[in-house]
Amino acid sequence: MWKVIVADDEPFIREALKEMIPWDELGCHLAEALKNGKEVVNAVEKYKPDIVILDIQMPLMTGMEAAQWIHENYPDIVVVLLTAYEDFKYAQQAIVFQVKRYVIKSNLFEDLPKALEEISEELKKDNRSEKNRTEVYAGQKNKLNDNELNKIVCNIISCMQSGDENVCMEEMQKLRSAIRDYSDSYIRSAAILFISECHRLYIEYGDDEVTGFDMEQEDAINLILETKRIIEIEDCLESMMLSFVRKKNKKIQTADELIDSINKFIEKNYTKKISLDLIADAVHANSCYISRIYKERTGEKLFETINRKKIEIARKYIEDGKMRVYEIADSIGWEDPAYFSRVFKKYTGYSPKEYEKLYRR
Numbered sequence: 001m002w003k004v005i006v007a008d009d010e011p012f013i014r015e016a017l018k019e020m021i022p023w024d025e026l027g028c029h030l031a032e033a034l035k036n037g038k039e040v041v042n043a044v045e046k047y048k049p050d051i052v053i054l055d056i057q058m059p060l061m062t063g064m065e066a067a068q069w070i071h072e073n074y075p076d077i078v079v080v081l082l083t084a085y086e087d088f089k090y091a092q093q094a095i096v097f098q099v100k101r102y103v104i105k106s107n108l109f110e111d112l113p114k115a116l117e118e119i120s121e122e123l124k125k126d127n128r129s130e131k132n133r134t135e136v137y138a139g140q141k142n143k144l145n146d147n148e149l150n151k152i153v154c155n156i157i158s159c160m161q162s163g164d165e166n167v168c169m170e171e172m173q174k175l176r177s178a179i180r181d182y183s184d185s186y187i188r189s190a191a192i193l194f195i196s197e198c199h200r201l202y203i204e205y206g207d208d209e210v211t212g213f214d215m216e217q218e219d220a221i222n223l224i225l226e227t228k229r230i231i232e233i234e235d236c237l238e239s240m241m242l243s244f245v246r247k248k249n250k251k252i253q254t255a256d257e258l259i260d261s262i263n264k265f266i267e268k269n270y271t272k273k274i275s276l277d278l279i280a281d282a283v284h285a286n287s288c289y290i291s292r293i294y295k296e297r298t299g300e301k302l303f304e305t306i307n308r309k310k311i312e313i314a315r316k317y318i319e320d321g322k323m324r325v326y327e328i329a330d331s332i333g334w335e336d337p338a339y340f341s342r343v344f345k346k347y348t349g350y351s352p353k354e355y356e357k358l359y360r361r
Contacts, residue, residue: 005043007034008055026116037061056083149190157197163249191224259297270309273333311347325352
């Protein structure tokens with residue numbers, strides 16, 4: 001008999017699971033019916049079950065959090081998730097934690113027995129005695145934490161951030177070589193980790209193509225779950241890696257060209273009153289985008305660069321001694337001499353009058 005723990009925060013669901021699932025006929029023994037993930041953690045330590053059935057949404061510790069804990073501490077346990085919704089996000093997370101089945105509650109009493117029958121057959125094929133199962137619990141408890149595949153995946157993600165395509169390909173080759181030594185479940189788990197990290201990179205870099213990647217991601221997840229050919233998973237990951245690196249490098253090149261256009265505009269127009277919208281119109285880009293990308297690429301805020309350029313010119317005018325302060329302010333696009341004086345002191349440490357006296361000594 002396979003030992004089973006179930007957890008659902010709704011009392012009537014727990015009672016229904018106890019009474020309406022033919023546990024004995026399925027070759028299972030229901031050890032506990034619990035109401036949250038924290039109780040599951042304690043029960044897993046106590047019973048060392050073969051199967052744990054978890055509702056995704058529970059208080060104190062959700063089913064997904066409990067699944068993650070089981071995955072990290074007892075990877076040999078078969079986990080089944082129950083949910084009221086068909087949600088791709090949950091399915092994606094679930095495969096990372098090696099969840100074996102994903103059952104919609106509306107079909108619970110039809111689909112769960114089927115899932116248990118399939119799981120029972122899979123467990124029988126393992127042909128492990130109770131003693132052997134206990135040894136697996138003890139010996140594999142921290143195995144996933146040392147998973148070399150995950151380390152290689154993290155190395156690839158770091159290389160992708162650097163934008164070095166050659167180094168990325170070297171790391172991908174390491175992944176292709178190492179992947180042969182792992183079971184399908186570990187390979188698929190590492191592949192999902194890679195895709196999740198790719199998604200994080202697209203968001204982190206504020207990529208305009210993140211929506212397109214979401215569609216690509218869903219196709220990749222489906223391939224990882226369904227294909228029987230590991231080489232297809234390898235090719236999929238390599239394709240996604242190269243796609244990101246090339247888009248990132250192209251974006252950097254485009255951004256550098258944009259910065260160059262902005263700097264040329266400043267050089268030509270520093271005598272005028274410059275606004276962000278005026279620059280955006282001139283370089284044909286979104287004002288918020290150019291403000292952000294300028295700071296990212298130069299390390300300096302756009303208007304700090306503009307003010308610094310204006311003050312640089314103002315210093316030369318003061319040193320020349322042919323113009324009054326208000327005339328200098330007007331000549332560099334600042335109509336208010338008092339504002340000009342404040343900005344001048346911020347960048348030089350002196351007011352225009354103080355600087356003039358200092359220069360005339």
